[in-house]
Amino acid sequence: MSLVADVFGGRSQGVHPTWRRAVRAAVPADAAGVLHPLFAPEYSLVPDCLTPTAPLWETDLAAQLERLQQVSPDTLLAELEADFRGTVPRQWQGVVDRPQAFITAYAEILRAVWESYAPAWGLAGSLLARETERIGVAAVSDALEPVLAGIGPRVRLAGQTLRLPDPHPETFERAGRRVVLVPMVSGNGASVFSFDRPDAVWFGYPVPGLSILWGGRYPEPTADDALTLVLGPLRARILRDLQRPHTMGQLAAALGYAPSTVTHHCGQLEAAGLIHRTRQGQHVQAGRTARGDALVDLLSTSWS
Incomplete structure (x- = not known):
């Protein structure tokens, strides 16, 4: 569809x-x-x-x-x-x-x-298998919020609310129904969802790494790094680097990425409650929250 x-x-x-x-x-x-x-x-x-x-x-x-x-x-x-x-x-x-x-x-x-x-x-079989593993690790590690915060370019997490694109928007309550995540092999802006079932709400999102099927390159997470598997390579690096607070400029320089790219990924981590950002004069300071600390500790020790 x-x-x-x-x-x-x-x-x-x-x-x-x-x-x-x-x-x-x-x-x-x-x-x-x-x-x-x-x-x-x-x-x-x-x-x-x-x-x-x-x-x-x-x-x-x-x-x-x-x-x-x-x-x-x-x-x-x-x-x-x-x-x-x-x-x-x-x-x-x-x-x-x-x-x-x-x-x-x-x-x-x-x-x-x-x-x-x-x-x-x-051709997408390996991508779907890896995504199943990623969601499984996130679910048992209580790390689904950061996954949802970065699950697709058209999905936005705001507190406990997921905002999904629709030409005729409505508000729906989950009301105890389970949430089913459906990785899709169609386009990198894919978004299909339904709230009609009495037992579940579901939404589809682009399977990570879809561009590899188009001849692009996709960074492979290392097999022994659960944090990278769950969050993706750049967001995992950001979270680890924020063991000590950094300004956004310092963080971008340390990671070797454009400030706009780092700002985008920090926004996803902040939406998931893993980091906080505060303005101090002309700079924005970023640091891990207690939840971010706990997630790094959990996924750095439970995967070996």
Whole structure:
């Protein structure tokens, strides 16, 4: 769905131009017209019966695509009525008039998208495995907040609130539901999420290292360094260097990075409660919080 939103819906997910062209070339010529109702500017809604991610715990995409082909017109029409509270918008009228034709065309498009993209997905296996390990270490080390603070360029952590991009923003309470993190292999600005399930809220984000599939370079964390695995190489170095307070200028010089880059990563660490920054005259002083101290101690001793 992230690929479809980027390529056909005008909702940028940072998909690489090469992959975007491959997807466009693989689908039927009328794909953009078929998908238009899902991405009209006034609305941002895909009925659950049309969403392959609706059965969240299943990983067999072939079975999900087969299920899409078998959606009944009555089910689709009933969901549209419920989702739009009885007044189905004009852009969905063609679907209402010919629901079976739409379901058939929609399922064909999604199957073509997947078949064109499956090779890229296969190449990402090691990235997904490493991300699973990273999230696992963060979860058992009580370090999920710093992970969430830096999980994607379009996600922002503010206290106990995650701010996610949406053209029609709403506020949702987790209300005891578990949070499911879904690393995605689509674009470096990927953002897909849902708060509709009674048992879980989930959101997708770009799998770290996605650029390596585009021929770029990605710094590999060392296997025996849990702090680097959880936070990433630069943020781990920042946190370690702040054992003693530094000005932002001193920190950037010590790390050998541009001040703007260090400031960005310090903002993520501060949002996660791992460092604090205070202005002293013309300089901004940074130092670790007690929580930052505890995380460094924990992840520097429990990984060997």
